[in-house]
Amino acid sequence: DTAVSQTPKYLVTQMGNDKSIKCEQNLGHDTMYWYKQDSKKFLKIMFSYNNKELIINETVPNRFSPKSPDKAHLNLHINSLELGDSAVYFCASSQESRTEAFFGQGTRLTVV
Amino acid sequence: AQTVTQSQPEMSVQEAETVTLSCTYDTSESDYYLFWYKQPPSRQMILVIRQEAYKQQNATENRFSVNFQKAAKSFSLKISDSQLGDAAMYFCAYKRNTGNQFYFGTGTSLTVIP
Numbered sequence: 532d533t534a535v536s537q538t539p540k541y542l543v544t545q546m547g548n549d550k551s552i553k554c555e556q557n558l559g560h561d562t563m564y565w566y567k568q569d570s571k572k573f574l575k576i577m578f579s580y581n582n583k584e585l586i587i588n589e590t591v592p593n594r595f596s597p598k599s600p601d602k603a604h605l606n607l608h609i610n611s612l613e614l615g616d617s618a619v620y621f622c623a624s625s626q627e628s629r630t631e632a633f634f635g636q637g638t639r640l641t642v643v
Numbered sequence: 644a645q646t647v648t649q650s651q652p653e654m655s656v657q658e659a660e661t662v663t664l665s666c667t668y669d670t671s672e673s674d675y676y677l678f679w680y681k682q683p684p685s686r687q688m689i690l691v692i693r694q695e696a697y698k699q700q701n702a703t704e705n706r707f708s709v710n711f712q713k714a715a716k717s718f719s720l721k722i723s724d725s726q727l728g729d730a731a732m733y734f735c736a737y738k739r740n741t742g743n744q745f746y747f748g749t750g751t752s753l754t755v756i757p
Contacts, residue, residue: 579744581743
């Protein structure tokens, strides 16, 4: 069983479109994250949710919005996609204190 | 804010040899966790090893071991008997004991030469 799964693995779309990436974890963790990995492989935290509450929101454009219907899911919605949004997006989860983050397999988003 | 520094963007090692990847971090906390993650070309982020700051003993997982120097805020990863499958991007990460935020370094790309 996959611990953290995100779909789709690849997403190619045109500028201006709206898209979503889904993430689910079956580990019972209380916190989920979205990271963006750019072409230089830098990992940047975008959002995290703890018990349905947004606890981190770095300087991410308003076009990006996380949606968490329940503790096991954290979806990422992106409006009006831009070329600079092209990157790999990772979903992850963890339990407060004493555990590592578990990552999904990543979604490679390409905006053309 | 906590920062994690990996000063080696790229490293290479001969197959079967040993290599050490460096990581330093900045924190005022006394209790925290440190991790090394591996990201092969498949892009999956894989936990390699974990160290609790309150433990003096260095963590070891098979061919992977760390040199944790708490006073120096240093957390290096040693890979022994390097294999071709070790070729990957390696990320050092820090997490406080309280809270859920992880801080990642910029990564070290490891090449294993046959």
